[in-house]
Amino acid sequence: MILSICFVVLGFLMLLKGANFLCDGAVSLAKKLRVSELTIGLTIVSFGTSAPEFFVNIISSIKGASGIALSNIVGSGIANVFLILGLCSLIYPLTMTKGVVWRAIPFSLMAVVLLALLLNDGFISDGSFSILSRIDGLILIIIFVLFLYYVFSDRKKDIEGFEHKLVKEHGLTKSFLWILFGLLILVLGAKLVVDGSVDLVSTLGISERIVGLTIIALGTSLPELATSIVAALRKDSAIAVGNIVGSNIFNVFFILGISALIRPMPLIESINLDIAVVIFANLILLLWMFIGKKYVLEKWQGVVLVLSYVIYIIFFVLR
Numbered sequence: 001m002i003l004s005i006c007f008v009v010l011g012f013l014m015l016l017k018g019a020n021f022l023c024d025g026a027v028s029l030a031k032k033l034r035v036s037e038l039t040i041g042l043t044i045v046s047f048g049t050s051a052p053e054f055f056v057n058i059i060s061s062i063k064g065a066s067g068i069a070l071s072n073i074v075g076s077g078i079a080n081v082f083l084i085l086g087l088c089s090l091i092y093p094l095t096m097t098k099g100v101v102w103r104a105i106p107f108s109l110m111a112v113v114l115l116a117l118l119l120n121d122g123f124i125s126d127g128s129f130s131i132l133s134r135i136d137g138l139i140l141i142i143i144f145v146l147f148l149y150y151v152f153s154d155r156k157k158d159i160e161g162f163e164h165k166l167v168k169e170h171g172l173t174k175s176f177l178w179i180l181f182g183l184l185i186l187v188l189g190a191k192l193v194v195d196g197s198v199d200l201v202s203t204l205g206i207s208e209r210i211v212g213l214t215i216i217a218l219g220t221s222l223p224e225l226a227t228s229i230v231a232a233l234r235k236d237s238a239i240a241v242g243n244i245v246g247s248n249i250f251n252v253f254f255i256l257g258i259s260a261l262i263r264p265m266p267l268i269e270s271i272n273l274d275i276a277v278v279i280f281a282n283l284i285l286l287l288w289m290f291i292g293k294k295y296v297l298e299k300w301q302g303v304v305l306v307l308s309y310v311i312y313i314i315f316f317v318l319r
Contacts, residue, residue, distance in 0.1 A: 001203050007196030012219040014189025015052035018182045019223035022048045025178030032172070041242020042104060042151055042249075049223035050247045051182070054255050055190030056220055061262040065198055069259045070132070071212025072220060073251045074274045077112065078213075078312060079221045080244045081281035085297065086305030087225070088232035088240050094297040095237045101289045104245045107147060109282040111252040114143075116275050119267050130267040137260025144253035193219065209268050213316065241297075248282075277312055284308075 026044045053076055060069040088094060118136040197211050224247050231240035259265065288301050 001200065004196040004199035004203065007192045008200070008215070008219075011189045011192030011194075011196060012222065014185050014192065015055075015220060016222045016226065018185030018189055019049055019051050020182070020226075021178045021185065022051050022182030025175045025182060029172070029175040029179070039151055039242075041239045042246035043148065045227060045239060045243045046224075046246025046250055048182075049227050049243060050250045050255065051186045052190065052193075052220035052223060053247075053251055054258075055186045056193055056216060057255050057259045058262065059190050059194045061259040061265075063194065063198065064263065065194065065208055066259075066263060066265040067208025067268060068194065068197060068212040068216060070256070070265050070268065071209045071271060071274075072216045073256055074271060074278060075213035075217025076221050076224075076251055077248050077278040078274065078281060079217055079309065080224055080248055081278075081285055082305045082309035082312065084221065084225050084228050085241070085244050085285070086302045086309065088228050089297040089302030090299055090306070091229065091232040092235050092237075093293070093299060094232070094241055096241055096289060096295040096297070097238065098295070100241055100245065101286070101295055103150075104242070104249070105282065105286045105289070108245050108248045109279065109286065111143075111249050112275060112278045112282060114140075115252050115256065116272070116279070119265075119275070120272065132256065132260045132265040132267070134261050134264055137257040137264075140253045140257030140260070144250070144257060147249060147253065209271055213271075213274060214313075274316075281305075281308075 026048045029044075053072055056072055057069040060066070060072070085094070115132075118139070119132050120130055121136075193216065197216060200206065200211065224243060228240040228243050231237070231243065256265075284305075285297075288297060289295050292298050292301070
């Protein structure tokens with residue numbers, strides 16, 4: 001068991017380091033393409049920081065640990081909004097653009113609602129056993145492609161001072177090398193996390209859902225946390241918010257879509273409550289854009305978000 005814990009810890013450290021390399025290389029590359037900061041946050045940065053979830057889910061699906069794959073994405077969605085955005089707004093009130101409020105957040109909300117419907121379609125129709133099938137996975141990926149087209153075709157509306165504050169610009173060769181090196185570290189780190197977690201599950205008799213919603217979800221959200229905290233410290237709201245909202249969209253549509261294509265995921269009925277928490281988190285985030293200062297996530301709202309996450313974890317443990 002001690003060896004399994006060491007694998008998980010080492011794997012998380014590799015995931016964090018690999019995501020840093022991948023994110024830095026990707027953003028440096030994006031700067032040369034003259035993409036707005038919101039577009040960078042919603043796509044390049046969020047995809048880079050979601051790489052740990054991606055590789056953990058791919059390996060989990062290949063190994064048949066679908067409970068970990070599904071719970072990881074749901075748990076990350078809860079942590080991203082309640083914990084990470086909450087902490088960021090405590091550092092510096094986050095000012096949202098119209099693009100985030102009217103497009104990105106509603107799209108993130110739609111992603112979770114659609115996931116709930118696809119996961120429960122069999123149960124809703126005739127009360128039978130339900131799964132996230134390969135066809136469902138294909139639907140999610142198609143919507144993700146449409147989202148990318150929508151973001152990049154509309155990117156000129158969100159250009160608000162292009163100069164990105166998180167990384168320096170590198171040459172094309174160095175940017176590509178950083179991306180490839182980051183991907184390599186992420187693959188190895190994800191394998192260590194999944195192998196160690198599966199061993200812990202079998203040794204301690206803990207369900208995959210519990211491990212996925214807590215340990216793995218928090219661990220794979222470390223890159224989002226680090227990136228958004230740095231962005232908040234530099235008063236770069238576009239990156240801080242775009243990273244989180246973009247990660248949630250990427251996680252559901254692309255990562256779960258690919259995971260379902262590899263291996264269909266059976267519904268874990270108890271996870272419906274956790275999905276409802278993600279829907280609530282996105283709803284409250286959207287609602288707060290019109291309460292208090294318009295389009296601003298204020299410090300007091302950040303306190304409520306963080307406390308909501310603490311309450312959720314306490315309730316989760318007691319349940």
